[in-house]
Amino acid sequence: LATQFLDRIEKSDLNAFLHVDRALTLAQAAEADARIAAGTATPLTGVPIAHKDIFVTQNWRSTAGSKMLANYVSPFDATVVEKFRAAGMVTLGKLNCDEFAMGSANENSAFGPVKNPWDKSAVPGGSSGGSAAAVAARLAPGVTGTDTGGSIRQPAAFCGITGIKPTYGRVSRYGMIAFASSLDQGGPMAQTAEDCALLLNAMAGFDERDSTSLTPELGGVDEDFTRELGQPLTGLRIGVPKEYFGEGLAKDVEDAVRAALAKYVELGATLVDISLPNTALSIPAYYMIAPAEASSNLSRFDGVRFGHRADGYKDLQDMYRKTRAEGFGAEVKRRIMVGTYVLCHGYYDAYYLKAQKIRRLIAQDFEKVLNGPDAVCDVIMGPVAPTVAWDLGDKSDDPVAAYLADIYTLSTSLAGLPGMSIPVGFGAKDRPVGLQIIGKHFGEAKLLNVAHAYQ
């Protein structure tokens, strides 16, 4: 199985993988064979997996898509990597992504863009673009991704695969190179919801090495995420937010999403019109909070302990300056500047604090319709992105245009809720369309069943 996928990866021209090492992979495959022979296999033993290059790995380079970490090899494995190894999964290599997961098209990678396997002139989405392209092109049966504001759901939609961003805190961030720590969440991407459920079983759980990992008291218990698969959807109430179907949503995407909603009605669900009134504010709020946290997280890349260090500097200040100027790409620098600005004394209250208050309002929008005395729905459905995948290069020098396309995914992240994307047909230029399904905190098992029923 490993050889089969390695051969496909070798022949692929999508630029989805950043580091493959056949000998390392085959050694893990041999261990899996031995385990199967010894009768100690799990359902995932021997199944190949590839990791977004945000998860650190001991044997493969971990670059985060950045020149800053171009030759970095971690002394330890991320918790997620460790957990998949413990289940006997075989690592195929590391997947391309936007630099430090900042982007929506995988065009911010220092190692070049990834092509969308459905149409090589289109972007695969981002920031987990290499992950989504690898699954869509059958270069890996399952992969990891990370989602801070949509980076699992949007590339899954653009590449016609299934991906789930779990509840914040479900999956350990230990060894996940940090972008915006209060939002970052790892999750699986695969062909189907059933595969995602099996992968999430191995991936989730409390980890004392991550200070925001859900403790057992808070719900961070080992669950079987396949447990609801196959249950009927009779009586399921699906909230359809009017703000997700307004101006800016392309007709082809709307048609595919509405057809999917109609299928859910056939499966026994009812549609309920809802409103998430603060949706539009998710863009300014996210694009202050995420850069603020990023500016702090990325201060560790100073050329001293690890990563790139510039040559020919005069003194320490000059070494920092040259190292960071050379190591970071344009989008990362933009975020660091925005982030430090909104955190500045004198601007903090006007920007950062205000954004945090908006974040709370956005969370309350969801709370009101999903929980509490006036709850009207069990899950929420809508588009993942306003359009299908755009052409490579189309938005690469217009960052604001790319930020605006995140409108339907950011609020879920700001509220810490689980969300997923499943393929529901094709839009313009025969490019895939994804349906977004948003659930309650800890509602992954239900979400996965709702997705599974469609598939």
Ligand code: GLN
């Ligand atoms: N597109 C968003 C950004 O650039 C989300 C990225 C992500 O989820 N990692 O910040």
